[in-house]
Amino acid sequence: MRKFFYVLLFWAALCAESYSQDSTFFYSAGINAAGSTAGVPLWLYANRNASIPEKGSFVQGVASFHRVYNRNNPRFFQWSGGAELVAFAGKKSDAFFTDLFIAGKAGPVELSIGQRKEFMGLGDSLLTMGPIAMSPNYRPYPKIQLSTPNFVSLIPGNDIFSFKFSYGDGLLGSAGVHYGNVTSVPDVYLHQKSLYLKLGKRTHRLNLFGGFNHQAMWGGEDKIFTGGLKKAEAYEYVIFGKPWSHSRVGNHFGTIDVAAEWKGKRWDIFLYRQTIYEDGSLSNLSTVSDGLSGLRFKRRQRSENAPAFRFNTLLFEFLYTKNQGGAIFDYLNGIFGKDNYFNHYVYNQGWSYRGRSLGTPMIAPQTTTRDNLLTTKNLFTANNLIVAYHLGAEASWKKFNFLLKGSFSQNSGTYDDPIRPVANQTSLLLRIEAPLLNSKRDVFGLSLASDFGQLYTQNMAIMINWRKSGFIW
Numbered sequence: 001m002r003k004f005f006y007v008l009l010f011w012a013a014l015c016a017e018s019y020s021q022d023s024t025f026f027y028s029a030g031i032n033a034a035g036s037t038a039g040v041p042l043w044l045y046a047n048r049n050a051s052i053p054e055k056g057s058f059v060q061g062v063a064s065f066h067r068v069y070n071r072n073n074p075r076f077f078q079w080s081g082g083a084e085l086v087a088f089a090g091k092k093s094d095a096f097f098t099d100l101f102i103a104g105k106a107g108p109v110e111l112s113i114g115q116r117k118e119f120m121g122l123g124d125s126l127l128t129m130g131p132i133a134m135s136p137n138y139r140p141y142p143k144i145q146l147s148t149p150n151f152v153s154l155i156p157g158n159d160i161f162s163f164k165f166s167y168g169d170g171l172l173g174s175a176g177v178h179y180g181n182v183t184s185v186p187d188v189y190l191h192q193k194s195l196y197l198k199l200g201k202r203t204h205r206l207n208l209f210g211g212f213n214h215q216a217m218w219g220g221e222d223k224i225f226t227g228g229l230k231k232a233e234a235y236e237y238v239i240f241g242k243p244w245s246h247s248r249v250g251n252h253f254g255t256i257d258v259a260a261e262w263k264g265k266r267w268d269i270f271l272y273r274q275t276i277y278e279d280g281s282l283s284n285l286s287t288v289s290d291g292l293s294g295l296r297f298k299r300r301q302r303s304e305n306a307p308a309f310r311f312n313t314l315l316f317e318f319l320y321t322k323n324q325g326g327a328i329f330d331y332l333n334g335i336f337g338k339d340n341y342f343n344h345y346v347y348n349q350g351w352s353y354r355g356r357s358l359g360t361p362m363i364a365p366q367t368t369t370r371d372n373l374l375t376t377k378n379l380f381t382a383n384n385l386i387v388a389y390h391l392g393a394e395a396s397w398k399k400f401n402f403l404l405k406g407s408f409s410q411n412s413g414t415y416d417d418p419i420r421p422v423a424n425q426t427s428l429l430l431r432i433e434a435p436l437l438n439s440k441r442d443v444f445g446l447s448l449a450s451d452f453g454q455l456y457t458q459n460m461a462i463m464i465n466w467r468k469s470g471f472i473w
Contacts, residue, residue: 024070028084028469032060034447036461039368041449043405043429044461046361047130049098049117050139050354051086054368057461058090064099079104082116098140108152112168115140120194120213122257122272124296127315127392129407130360132274132292133213133255134192138356141190143170151198162198164211172217176348177224178378185220188347190358191238191250192216196257209259209272214241215358217347218250224346251344253278253351253359255291263300270296276321278339287339289323292360307398315392319362319409322385327415338415341384350380357381362388362409369455375417383419383455385412403431411455425453441470 034044035057045052052060066082081102087095101114119125120134130137145168154161168191175188196211216238221228229237229249236242237249259272275291294317302312326337342351342363351358355365357380366374366382375382388409395402407427413419429449436442444466451459 024068025472026066026068026469027064027472028467029063030061030465030467032058032062032463032465034058034060034461034463037457037459039451039457039459041429041451041459041461042361042364042427042456043407044447044449044463047128047136049086049136050356051088051098053088053090053092053094056091058088058092060086060088062086066099069105076107077104081114084117096139108148108150110145110147110149112143112145112147115142115170120192121255121274122196122209122211122259123274123292123294124270124272124315124317124392127296127313127394127403127405128294129292129317129319129362129388129390129392129405131255132276132319132360133215133253134358135360137361138353138358141170141172141353143168143190143192145169145192151196159201160199164196164198165194167193172219172353175219176378177220177346178348179346180224181226182220182223185223188217188219190215190217190353191235193239205263207261207263209261210257212254212256214252214254216241216248216250216252217344217351221249251347251351253341266300268296268298268300270294270298272296276341278325278341287323287325290321290341291319293318302396309395309397311393311395313392313394315390317388317390317392319360319386319388319390321363322387322412324385324415340414340416342381343379343384343414348378348380352380362386362407364455370457373413373419373423373455375414381414382417383411383413383423385414385418386410399434401433403429403433405429409455423454425451425455427451427456436466441468443467443469 038056040054045054064084067080069078069080082099083097084099086098099116101112101116103110103112117136117140119136121131123131145166147166148164151162151164153159154163170190172188172190174184174186176184192215194213196209198207198209200207218234218238221234222230229244234249237244241248241252254277255274256277257274262269272294273291276287278287294315297314299312321341324337324339324341328337342357344350357363363381363384365380369382373382386409388407390407393404409425411419411423411425431445431447433443433445436444447463449461
């Protein structure tokens with residue numbers, strides 16, 4: 001199936017070349033070189049689509065080539081596509097594609113085939129600690145998706161009400177299991193859908209948003225369970241979240257999101273909330289206190305080469321995951337606590353792909369935390385009871401751009417394996433970038449990052465990078 005998938009992708013790209021005369025092509029290439037302690041600090045590698053290793057010093061290269069949609073093109077049918085190759089060498093070496101996809105639009109609706117970087121949920125995308133359910137923390141996986149990339153008006157010619165949706169299915173490959181009749185299954189899938197609504201025109205000062213995303217990891221039910229569902233029937237149960245054998249088919253996770261944006265004269269203010277729901281917790285709102293809250297201030301007008309230091313974006317976030325439906329799981333009495341976020345009673349990998357969290361990187365894999373915190377090896381994380389505070393800032397001075405991320409978290413382990421006393425953790429990142437030799441296409445950067453506390457080892461790193469990008473025509 002995987003070979004057929006990539007053959008189809010290559011064939012579609014060749015067929016599309018004949019229409020490239022109206023296209024807009026964008027290229028990017030870069031090199032990063034870092035000196036690090038044994039562990040790479042959190043904010044140097046997290047939310048970068050697994051393109052940065054988690055251990056040791058490294059050299060990394062990235063090259064990409066994309067065709068993007070032309071917003072000024074009135075044609076109803078358009079196509080896009082792209083490829084981005086990442087390679088790094090160090091304590092661990094690897095090379096893979098983050099982007100490798102072809103997509104086509106009919107009006108506002110897009111069909112995409114392949115793997116591509118994505119962002120899910122209402123929230124900031126640059127300075128955030130990461131959306132809870134689906135963050136840019138993991139390596140993209142092959143999928144097929146039908147969506148509206150942008151908000152679409154419900155009333156023709158009037159954008160007072162608009163919507164955005166997505167529906168996709170992807171392939172995660174084989175998976176180890178620690179419950180049932182087998183120890184592994186050959187194919188596991190990730191089903192994903194979302195729907196978001198917006199109230200307010202683009203010209204209005206106030207816009208209101210609301211919606212949800214729903215994901216489910218599933219596959220191999222007929223092998224894992226005696227009398228388990230066949231693939232087609234299991235997929236139906238996954239889509240609608242139907243219960244089977246006193247449980248849900250697959251590992252479900254998602255958020256219900258609300259947000260408000262105020263467009264001021266100088267600053268845009270964005271307030272958002274992502275509330276967690278898991279298997280069955282939506283019906284009784286047992287996890288309503290768990291989620292991510294954020295407040296962002298973004299300057300409306302940015303001036304290049306500003307002589308004075310000025311903040312362009314400020315972000316404050318608060319993450320809470322300590323409820324999880326409560327500390328009691330009693331099936332007979334219908335008390336379903338201990339949701340144990342990002343771990344699963346069947347799949348060893350929990351809520352992850354290739355060792356990286358599918359959701360927020362604040363719920364980290366056991367492989368990155370201190371050895372004394374390790375628990376059952378078949379569980380993905382040893383810490384999902386978290387209270388975290390996060391500050392992000394983006395600023396400029398003359399030709400220099402600055403980015404700062406800082407997080408402080410209190411980590412209590414899991415309900416079954418609590419951390420006592422609570423492990424406090426601070427993670428910091430400062431990145432400085434400037435054009436090289438007065439060329440806007442060439443950017444040179446310096447990053448400093450560190451971790452200190454009781455969750456991770458004491459990590460420090462310095463990284464230099466060069467990046468070149470631009471449109472070809």
